[in-house]
Amino acid sequence: MIQRSYKYRLYPSKAQSVVLTEMLGAFCDLYNAALQQRIEAYRRQHKTLRYIDQANELKAVRTVDERLAQFSYSAAQQVLRRLDKAFTAFFRRLKTKAKAGFPRFRAKSRFDSAELRVGDGLTIRKSKRLAITGIPGEIKVKWHRDLPAGATVGTAVLSRSAGKWFICFQIALPDQVVQPRDGASVGIDVGLTSLVATSDGNVVKTLQWTKHAAKKQRRLQRALARCKQGSRRRLKAKQRLARHKAHIANQRRDVLHKLAWSLVDRYALIALEDLDVDRLARSMLAKAVHNAAWGQLRRFLEYKAASAGTRVEVVDPRGTSQTCPQCGDRVTKTLSDRTHICLCGCVMDRDVAAAVIILQRAQGMGPGTGLRSPSQRVTA
Numbered sequence: 169m170i171q172r173s174y175k176y177r178l179y180p181s182k183a184q185s186v187v188l189t190e191m192l193g194a195f196c197d198l199y200n201a202a203l204q205q206r207i208e209a210y211r212r213q214h215k216t217l218r219y220i221d222q223a224n225e226l227k228a229v230r231t232v233d234e235r236l237a238q239f240s241y242s243a244a245q246q247v248l249r250r251l252d253k254a255f256t257a258f259f260r261r262l263k264t265k266a267k268a269g270f271p272r273f274r275a276k277s278r279f280d281s282a283e284l285r286v287g288d289g290l291t292i293r294k295s296k297r298l299a300i301t302g303i304p305g306e307i308k309v310k311w312h313r314d315l316p317a318g319a320t321v322g323t324a325v326l327s328r329s330a331g332k333w334f335i336c337f338q339i340a341l342p343d344q345v346v347q348p349r350d351g352a353s354v355g356i357d358v359g360l361t362s363l364v365a366t367s368d369g370n371v372v373k374t375l376q377w378t379k380h381a382a383k384k385q386r387r388l389q390r391a392l393a394r395c396k397q398g399s400r401r402r403l404k405a406k407q408r409l410a411r412h413k414a415h416i417a418n419q420r421r422d423v424l425h426k427l428a429w430s431l432v433d434r435y436a437l438i439a440l441e442d443l444d445v446d447r448l449a450r451s452m453l454a455k456a457v458h459n460a461a462w463g464q465l466r467r468f469l470e471y472k473a474a475s476a477g478t479r480v481e482v483v484d485p486r487g488t489s490q491t492c493p494q495c496g497d498r499v500t501k502t503l504s505d506r507t508h509i510c511l512c513g514c515v516m517d518r519d520v521a522a523a524v525i526i527l528q529r530a531q532g533m534g535p536g537t538g539l540r541s542p543s544q545r546v547t548a
C-alpha cells in the first residue's frame with residue numbers, strides 16, 4: 169500500500185468555526201487532563217499509565233463532560249493516543265540519553281489539530297461538503313483536486329493554521345507495479361548559491377523571493393518583539409507573522425513540486441546525495457540548506473518517481489564537491505570557490521561538477537576510466 173495525504177482548505181461559517189475552535193479546546197483540555205493523570209499516577213503509586221488505561225475511562229469522562237461528549241468519540245481516543253505517543257518518544261529519548269524533554273501541558277492557542285476517522289467522526293456528504301460530529305451543518309470544502317479513484321480514506325486531520333482551517337485526508341492506494349522505464353540519467357547536487365544543479369549543466373536558481381521574504385519576516389518579528397506581552401496588538405502581530413510564514417511555506421512547496429515533476433518527467437534515473445539534513449541544518453550551512461529545502465525536494469522526488477517508474481539512487485555524499493569528474497583527482501575548494509578548475513583541463517561550475525560525480529557514483533563508475541570504484545578514491 170502507498171500512503172498519501174491530500175490536503176484541502178475548509179471554509180466554515182462563522183458559527184462553525186466557533187464550534188471547531190471549541191472542539192479543539194475540548195480536546196486540548198482532555199490532553200492536559202490525561203497528562204495530569206499520568207503524572208499523578210506516577211507520583212502517588214509509581215504507576216505508569218498506558219493508553220489502554222486511559223481509553224477505558226473515556227466513556228465515563230464523557231458522561232460527566234458534556235462539552236467533550238458532543239464531539240467524536242474516536243477523535244477523543246486519538247487525543248489520548250497522541251499523548252501516548254509523546255510518552256513513548258520521551259521514554260525512547262531517555263534510553264538513548266538524548267535530551268529527554270518531558271511531555272508538556274499544551275496551550276489552547278497552540279493545540280491546532282484533531283484526528284478524525286472518516287465515516288465515523290467525519291463524513292463526506294453527497295453535497296461534497298463535510299459533516300463533522302458536533303459541528304452544526306455541513307462545512308464547505310475547496311476541492312482543488314479530486315481524491316484519487318480507488319483510494320481507501322482512513323483518517324483525516326483537521327487543522328488550524330494562521331486562522332485558516334484545513335482537512336488532510338490520509339489515503340492508502342493499492343500498490344501499483346510500475347515498470348522502470350528507460351531514458352536519460354541525471355545527477356543532482358544541492359547548490360549553495362543555486363537551489364540545485366544537474367549533471368547536464370542546468371543550474372536552478374535559488375528562489376528569488378527568499379531574500380525579500382526573509383527581510384519581511386525579520387521586520388514582522390521585530391514588530392512582534394516591540395508589542396507588550398498579552399496585548400491585542402501583540403496578538404495581531406503574531407497572526408501577521410504566522411500568515412507570512414505559512415505563505416512562504418506554500419510558495420516553496422509549490423516551486424519544489426513543480427521542480428520535482430519536471431525532473432521525474434525527464435529522467436529515468438535520478439542520483440542524489442545522501443545528506444543528513446538534520447546535521448547540516450545545525451551546522452553553518454543551515455540557512456542555505458533551509459532555503460534550498462533539500463529534504464522536502466528529496467521526499468517529493470522519491471514519491472513522484474515511484475509512481476512514474478523513475479529510479480532514485482542515493483549515494484555517499486563524501487567529497488562530491490572536491491573531486492574532479494574528468495580525472496578523479498582531488499581538487500580542494502573552499503565554500504567561496506564557485507568554479508571547478510582542475511589541472512587536467514576540466515573547468516565547470518562547482519555544483520555541476522559535483523552533480524556529475526553524484527551521477528557517476530550512482531552508476532557505479534569512477535571518473536575518467538570508470539574502472540576504479542569511486543569509493544576507493546574519495547578520501548574526504
Ligand SMILES: [Zn+2]
Pocket residue numbers: 492493494495496497510511512513514
Ligand atoms: Zn581533473
